[in-house]
Each structure stands twice: as C-alpha cells, then as structure tokens.
C-alpha cells in the first residue's frame with residue numbers, strides 16, 4: 183500500500199487533525215486521500231475434511247490502484263471471494279503472504295492502515311426492511327458523522343449521495359420494496375457517507391439484469407474517478423460492463439492468469455496463442471479459457487501475464503473539491519470529527535426503538551398474545567389464589583407461569599442475533615460503532631419491552647386467578663417473573679451466539695424441560711435425592727418457583743379460606759405447603775439475588791460469544 187498524496191484536504195491540515203480522527207466529507211464525490219493496495223504471494227489453504235489441505239489461493243500477487251475500477255474475475259470456486267476476504271482481513275486463518283506492505287498477520291493486528299479506512303460491501307448485504315431509504319441514510323450519517331456535523335449539513339450529504347447514485351426518487355421507499363439494483367446502490371450509498379478512500383464489493387451485480395448491472399458498475403467507475411480504490415468481484419460481465427473496468431485480475435484455480443486492463447485482454451490472449459473470435463465478448467472468452475473449456479492453458483497464461491505489464495494508463499482522477507472551488511458552487515466541505523461511542527449509542531437506541539415499534543410481530547402481536555394468554559391462565563386457575571383446597575393447583579399455576587415465561591422469552595432470543603448477524607458484521611467491519619455499544623443499546627432497548635410483556639401477562643393471570651390482593655406480594659411476584667423472563671432471554675441469546683438457530687431452539691427446549699424436572703414441582707425439593715440436589719441449586723427455574731411460592735405463601739400469610747364442602751382442608755395454613763415442598767427455609771432475597779447474578783453472568787457470556795461470532799470468518 184502506498185499513500186499517493188497528502189491531498190486529504192486543506193481544511194484537515196489547518197485543523198491539525200490526524201487522519202484517523204478527522205475526515206473531510208464533501209457534499210459531492212470528492213478527490214480524497216488516495217490509497218494503492220499491493221499484495222504479494224498470498225496463499226490461503228483450508229482443511230478439506232479428510233485431514234488434507236486444499237490450496238484455495240496459491241501465491242497470488244497484484245496491485246489495485248486508486249482512481250481505478252478493478253474487477254476480480256474467474257470461474258466459480260476459483261478463489262475470487264477468498265482473495266477479497268484476505269485483502270479486507272475478513273479471512274486471516276490459513277493465510278500467508280503480505281497485504282499493504284505488511285504480513286497478513288501484522289495487517290490483521292492493525293499494521294495495515296488502509297483497512298481502517300476501507301469499506302466492504304458484502305454479497306448478501308442486508309438492509310433493514312423497516313426503514314425508508316432516507317431514514318437508513320440519515321442513520322448512517324448519524325453513525326458516521328456524529329453530532330459534530332449539524333443535522334442540516336448531514337441532510338445535504340445524504341441528499342447529495344442519493345442524487346449521485348440515482349436514488350433520490352426512492353427516498354421515501356422502504357428498503358424491502360427496492361429493486362435489486364437499487365438495493366445494491368443503496369448499500370454503496372450508505373458507505374459513501376463518510377467518504378471512504380477504498381471500497382471493496384463482493385459480487386455487486388449478482389442477481390441484476392444487464393441494465394441494472396451497467397448502472398451499478400457505472401456508479402462504481404464514477405466513484406473510482408473521484409480518487410477512490412474500487413475493487414469488486416464479478417461473474418461473467420457483459421461486453422459493455424467489462425469495458426468499464428480499468429483493471430482486471432483473473433484467477434483460475436487459485437492462481438493469477440491475467441492482470442491488466444480490460445482492453446488488453448484480447449492482445450494478451452493473442453500472445454498466448456488464443457485468439458478471441460470476432461464479435462465474441464472478450465470476458466466470456468477469457469472465462470472459457472480460465473475454466474479450461476478450450477484445454478488447460480492456465481500455466482501458459484500465468485507465465486504470459488508475468489512477462490509484460492498489461493496494465494493500461496493510470497486514469498486521470500477528477501479533483502472535484504477543486505472543481506467546486508473553481509465553479510464557486512454551493513457545494514461545501516464538512517470537516518468531520520469521529521463521533522463518540524456515546525453519540526452512536528443514542529443512534530443505535532433510536533434505531534432499536536423504531537424497529538420494535540414498527541415490527542408489529544415483535545411488539546404488538548406479542549403484547550396481544552401475552553394479554554390473551556394471561557386471561558386464559560387466570561380463568562384456568564380461577565379461585566386457586568384464595569381457596570385453600572386448591573393450593574396445590576395454585577402451586578401448579580406458579581410452575582406453568584415459569585414455563586410459559588421461559589419459552590416465550592427464550593425462543594425469540596435464540597433467533598435475535600443470527601437474524602441481525604450479516605448487518606452486524608457489515609457495520610462492524612465498516613467501523614459504524616463498537617460491538618459493546620451495540621450490545622448495551624440492545625439491552626437498554628430490549629429489557630423494558632420484555633418487562634412490559636411480562637407485566638401484562640402476569641397482571642392478567644395474577645388478578646383473574648384471585649391471588650392475594652396485597653400490593654407488596656404482587657410486586658414480589660411480578661419481580662420474580664420479570665427476572666425469570668430476562669434470565670430466559672439471556673439463555674436464548676447465549677444459545678443464539680453459540681449454536682445455529684435450529685440447534686439453539688432445540689437445546690433451549692431441552693434445557694427448559696430439564697429445568698422443569700429439577701424445579702421442585704414434579705419432585706418436591708424435600709423428596710429430591712441428596713446427590714442430585716446440586717442440580718436444583720444450579721436451576722434458575724427452581725429459584726423462580728421458590729420466589730413465587732414465598733411471595734404468595736411466605737412471610738406470615740394469614741390462613742386461607744376453605745369452602746364449607748371441604749371436610750379436611752390440608753393446605754389451609756400456607757406454611758404447610760412451603761414445608762411439604764421443601765421451601766420452608768427458602769429466602770426470597772436469595773432467590774432474587776441468584777436470578778440476578780445468573781442474568782449478569784449470562785449477559786456477559788453472550789457478549790463474549792457474540793464478539794467471537796461477529797469476528798469469526800465469513801464461513
């Protein structure tokens with residue numbers, strides 16, 4: 183990698199800001215800091231499942247220059263995405279060689295400066311379907327430009343980028359309703375907000391028709407001409423699209439078989455004794471050769487492409503900032519200070535709140551279901567709260583409440599992070615925010631919602647089943663329910679970040695069933711074999727059940743009423759139940775503390791596993 187010029191901006195130099203903490207953002211594609219990326223002898227191997235090594239990249243070298251639009255091409259499985267992943271630092275294990283003048287390992291530790299300034303638009307780039315184009319762009323501007331830039335200036339940046347990428351007409355359209363080409367352009371637009379000097383794109387034209395592909399690649403070319411280094415992988419481009427590329431790097435079976443200008447492909451193949459038929463798309467012919475359809479010429483091509491530099495003239499880069507000054511246009515330059523994590527926390531919180539509000543399946547539907555199920559529970563256990571002859575049924579009500587809260591909190595949580603993983607990976611790679619900021623914002627936004635669901639269900643079930651009308655007991659009961667549902671959600675988050683969603687939901691269901699077994703309901707704590715008592719001590723459901731029982735029957739509750747028809751009312755005195763089920767010596771505060779401690783441990787553990795999952799390779 184080489185810095186070709188200290189042309190970041192005059193304003194930057196005047197401000198005395200370092201490149202890492204300040205960046206100049208123009209309201210139109212500017213000439214920015216220019217970065218060339220050089221990589222040499224890059225090798226990447228993976229275990230192929232039979233304890234043997236498969237060489238995916240076998241010593242690939244090359245240079246991607248600023249101002250140029252580069253395509254990495256090759257047959258399917260040749261190693262295009264792998265090369266991009268190695269250069270961007272997404273793939274580190276099993277890789278040797280150097281990128282940006284330093285070894286791959288050192289580059290991963292942060293020695294390669296271009297990575298901090300580059301953005302990577304992945305193939306399966308997901309855009310939140312709940313937001314409009316304008317909203318999602320505004321959020322990107324808030325993340326990247328922070329509060330040092332006024333809202334008005336941010337809006338100008340957003341409008342300008344939308345205009346440049348031909349998205350102004352869709353500004354009020356929700357992302358889920360955009361066409362494939364518009365989605366790709368929006369993914370690019372999001373990353374342009376803070377004007378990155380390097381853009382990597384994995385197959386930006388996949389799934390697009392020829393005119394949309396042409397639009398996307400033309401956009402990329404315009405961005406490259408603004409001084410950026412733009413590199414993308416691409417499959418079989420049309421002749422028109424192919425000609426737009428300034429530089430093409432072709433890989434076949436992990437080796438470079440051509441690197442040079444798109445216009446030099448035909449003369450190159452001619453030199454290698456492979457004349458391209460007249461009226462044939464050179465890109466198609468090149469792919470036919472690389473796939474071996476015309477015989478195995480890869481060794482020959484590899485030799486020939488090393489003999490001569492097939493690269494074309496370096497294109498002239500447009501200095502648009504200068505252009506703007508010359509024309510005296512309204513376009514202004516904004517000096518950006520890197521936003522604080524605190525600023526980003528508020529943006530994340532705001533985003534989570536909108537998501538919760540707009541996704542009616544997450545909030546409205548669940549709220550309605552908790553309300554209805556709470557009523558059903560209450561009716562099913564009607565009178566169990568005051569009637570001494572139904573005390574065992576009431577104990578069953580506590581157990582059913584625990585199981586219901588566990589399942590309804592745990593299962594959605596298992597799917598929560600896997601659903602957001604691709605967005606999270608992209609935003610993490612592109613330095614939108616730190617993972618801990620995201621995690622804290624998630625907790626702060628989510629816990630109150632969880633508490634509201636739990637309160638709705640518990641209140642309905644509590645009062646309809648005629649539990650004791652004592653506010654302090656109700657608060658104690660509700661607090662345990664809240665802790666249990668947050669606890670179950672924590673387990674779900676941990677499972678979602680350690681296993682895949684299918685295994686996670688299966689394990690969650692099994693875990694809840696085992697906890698039910700050791701909770702002290704099916705086998706009372708007093709009847710449990712002593713050598714298995716430890717299992718109950720580790721069981722969050724046991725603490726919840728005990729907490730609920732003590733909240734209702736502990737602390738000197740008056741004897742219950744019994745119907746006249748009952749000749750013998752065994753559980754009339756509440757303490758009798760507590761003694762029989764082995765909870766007489768239980769302490770409410772111990773149960774609450776145990777649940778709280780487990781929540782803290784599990785939330786920390788899920789953060790660690792989430793970080794591992796986000797930072798692990800794309801595969």
Ligand SMILES: Nc1ncnc2c1ncn2[C@@H]1O[C@H](COP(=O)(O)OP(=O)(O)OP(=O)(O)O)[C@@H](O)[C@H]1O
Pocket residue numbers: 228229238256257258259260261262263264265417799801
């Ligand atoms: N982390 C990995 N573990 C195992 N195999 C891998 C890994 N990364 C790449 N490969 C293998 O390396 C080969 C090249 O994969 P890569 O995705 O780079 O190809 P590609 O040229 O981008 O293909 P396509 O155009 O079909 O996307 C494939 O056979 C793939 O299975």
